Amino acid sequence: MRALTRRGKSAAVRLYRGYNRRRARKAPPASIQQVKFLLLHANGMGGTIRTVFNLAGHLADRHDVEIVSVLREAEEPFFPIDPRVRFRYLDDRLAPSADPMRALLSKLPSRLVPKEESAYHRFNLWTDLKLARFIRSMDTGVLIGTRPGLVLAVAQLALPSVITIGQEHVALATQPEPVQKLIKWRYRRLDALVALTKADLQDYRDALPKKPKKLLRIPNAVPAMSGEVAKLDAKVAVAVGRLTRIKGFHRLITAWQQVAEAHPDWTLRIIGAGPQQEALAAQITEAGLDGKVELPGPTSDVGAELERASMFVLSSRHEGFPMTILEAMAKGLAIVSFNSPHGPKEMLTNEVDGLLVKPRTNANLAAAILRVIEDEPLRRQLAAGGLETVRGYDIATIGARWDSLLEALLARRTPAAAPNPLRPRTPSAPPAPR
Template sequence: MKISFLILNAYGMGGTIRATFDLAGAMSERHDVEIISVFQHADRPFLPLAPRVRLRSLVDLREGAKVRWPFARKAARLSAQESTLIHPEERAYASFNAWSDTVLVRELRRLRSDVLITTRAGLNLMAARFAHKRVVTIAQEHLHFEAHQPGIFEEIRTWYPKLDAVVTLTEADEHDYRNMLDGAPTRVFTIGNGLPGGPRPRSRQENRIVLAAGRLVPVKGYDRLLKAFVRVAEERPDWKLRIYGEGRVGEKLVRLSVKLRLHNNVTFMGSTGDIQGELAKASIHAVSSRFEGFGMTIIEAFASGVPVISFDCPRGPREIITSGVNGLLVPADDVDALAEGLIRMIDDEEGRRRMAESALLAARNYDISMIAERWEKSFAELGR
């Protein structure tokens, strides 16, 4: 079976890229698998990719990149025009233009894979509109249902019934998509993200480090984590917070850290290609998101024996974390509760170690081989 994944930009870092690479790698053991990146801004991917998985891009954004003749003039002209096929409320709308519209439509119309898996609303809608009818089209939703804007919902109601299936990361999202698509032939499945096999470094629960990881964007709520950590720094000054990732509010967060006088307790670590190794150096993983589609770093932390404290935000954390067993859930948006939870985990070393053992057990449920089998089962059901 030939399987194609369509992703916005495979050359950056982020949970969707990591999850796609891991799933593609697992599937490549039994299938012909490729990843199609709409955009390419670097010579090679930031994250590791299995050698059996082919990677190609549609729009090369690297300096000096040239569009092959005879499309150069057309590309230059259309690149200066706004996209008319991607909805303006798509979160990555600014990345698209009329040239990427043209290239995407051409690619989708000529693609003859057995299965096409698209990975965000804008690409899901494009596949519904333009993919060849013989291709099984599956939209994978990495954002939670309520994260979409009204205009995107209207597009989803119009075009998702043309898809063969929608795969959500949580059961709550599956319920909402089933209701929205009631009466449509589109199937809806819940399949979470998975963890690649192999040995991983494990936390010894000895380092006085709290780790947070993800894009430095408003939805991740690092402003709230910094405010919560003020109390931690005051009461447990020997504990440190390390924040991994890059993003558009990075400088703003650094300024907030200085304003809160956290310069001795908080370090912005930048990007890392070895999040498992960095997690193993920590004793607690903190998730301060305003909402999560799934929470990839939660299961990565579990796999390294690191319990997780998280806001009980919509929607992923509550389906992964069993509060008091492998981590803590605190009321959404309650910064004081987050601070209190951190201090409780810091002070209860014995309890934290029990949580770490439970986290390791929970991580087994997300082994990538099991996740790949669930995808293959969905392929078989769609092929009937």
């Protein structure tokens, strides 16, 4: 029986691949004119969304860019976006529907996204259907997935005529083992896999038995922010992020107890929203830190919050590539961060543009914060170092690397015309200015 099942699956795979090849033969030529990003919820809050919006705005200079959001659970995007970028929502959960098929499939669990994917609970059989239809509808252009569940679907379903890219925002080492197994099997089908850090790039090189056509690192670019550089005279430290356990804000609040005892005139502001909000508020009250630690909620103007502070603190258990560090650097803040290997360790140089602290050590975190508070020359030295470091992450620099990647992927798909031996070669025209 098992042998029959295996033969049946093998036959189905051959039929599927043959159908893909036939569709690819009829597809338009490979193109990078249309670029589409797949996001889980484009109207939500989070570093991945903000960085995708930033990159999409850059690419809109030369490409027709669309952000395709699996879900719509808010009326408008939380973050500002270039008006040239278009939006599409596959499952608009704000719109009422009398479709009995949608009602039925929305109650059934996803079969397309692995159960161990952190956002699995957001998917269902209806989103599977909408996502599969969208991916299969593309016969040319570029499709970029931005989280493992979506990248795995792209690798599995996209036609060979579509240029596919995985942009990973979370370190491979933090993914559950079943997800890692699928990554090792499917990611080889991608045209390119982009990691954000050198450490993660090396992890993919070591883990993938067969590599995508291009495996490379391109960090995120710092987005434009309102306001000016911080003056560093405010007695305020700020932390930014979704209020989840992984961000370690409970550790930061514990560390701040020691800070508040020595410097009761300093305030910690934790910007964000999330499932840990009530627990963190209770912890603040129990620790006697009301008025000294604030939870003002989320903001779409991160720059304004950073400008009113003098120090930025990152207390996460682990990070992929924390955009908040770049934003704090760009605003000229002194930075204190746990020394997470896949993000802060690469982004910061200890004692130059930030202070790196042994992870999950509340006392060491408190000591580093106190050092920055009590040593103003150090505070200004770290801030100046950050402003210098962040120059390498501007959108022009990072965007140019994406431009080069897209051109290289197109060149791989476009066979070079054979030169005519009877006619001399003529020099190519210079590229048009942007």
